[in-house]
Amino acid sequence: MLVRIFFFTALLSLAGCSSVPDSIKLPESTSLPAFEQVVAIPENHKGKMVRFGGVIAEIENKEQGTLVELVQFPLKSYGRPLVSDDSPGRFRAYVKGFLDPMVYKKGRSITFTGTFRGIEEGTVGEHKYGFPVIDANGYHLWKEIKEVEVSSIQLWHHPFWINHTYYPFYPYHQRVIIRNGRDGAGAKGGAATKETGSRNQ
Structure with a gap:
């Protein structure tokens, strides 16, 4: 009986740490293509819902909204980017509204949900680059843990x-x-059916 109690407590703790934040949560029936699939055949995924995450490389507030450019990384089960020394590429997310660059700054981990628009031509330095683009309707800024x-x-x-x-x-x-860890979930969020965002408190 004692052993069962300890096992049950451990399972509850793990479940609490691995839930997807509300702001990027989607219905369980949603089919989400991998980043590599979208890049390989972009025309097959236009208009589909995606969930991409990574590390902020650039952020630019425009009159019609905010452009966030990210170095993409695969996501953990609860949506946080698994940052490593290798990335399959970059993508851009367009967010309606203002994101403060002092909060959503370079190097922070963030995850977006939204609709895949297609490929947008741009540059990384002087190198021409085709960015997969999503129109974001939800995002979550992950907490930095030292x-x-x-x-x-x-x-x-x-x-x-x-x-x-x-x-x-x-x-x-x-x-x-x-x-000096980089892991850890952020705090509250909002529904992802409309444009929502959340960040750690």
């Missing part, structure tokens, strides 16, 4: 008896400090 303390329950294989009941594992508490 240090996080992780507590978990581990099961040590050491049999013991309690009130004449045999338990094959002995639970113990483990405390781990992760420094």
Whole structure:
């Protein structure tokens, strides 16, 4: 019984950390093409819903809205970009309204949902580049984490008896400090059926 309680508690903790923020959540039936699929055959995906994320490379506020250029990275199960030393490319997201460049600044991780518009010609430095473009209707700015303390329950294989009941594992508490990490979910968001955004508090 004791072991089951510890397992149940651990599962609840994991579930709470892996939920998709409301602002980029979509119906479970939504079919989302991978970034590589869209780039390979863009004409087959025009008008379809996508969820792309990455690290902000450029941000420009225009009269009709905000243009965000990103280095794309694959997403974790809950929507956060999995930042690494390798990226399959860049994309652009157009957002209606104003995004403050001091908040949505270069290097921050962000995820967008929206409709794929097509390929837009541009440049990266002096190099010509074709950017996949989405018209965003939801976005989530992810929290930057410098240090996080992780507590978990581990099961040590050491049999013991309690009130004449045999338990094959002995639970113990483990405390781990992760420094200079980039992971962690942000806070509240809004519905993604209309243009919404969220960022960490």
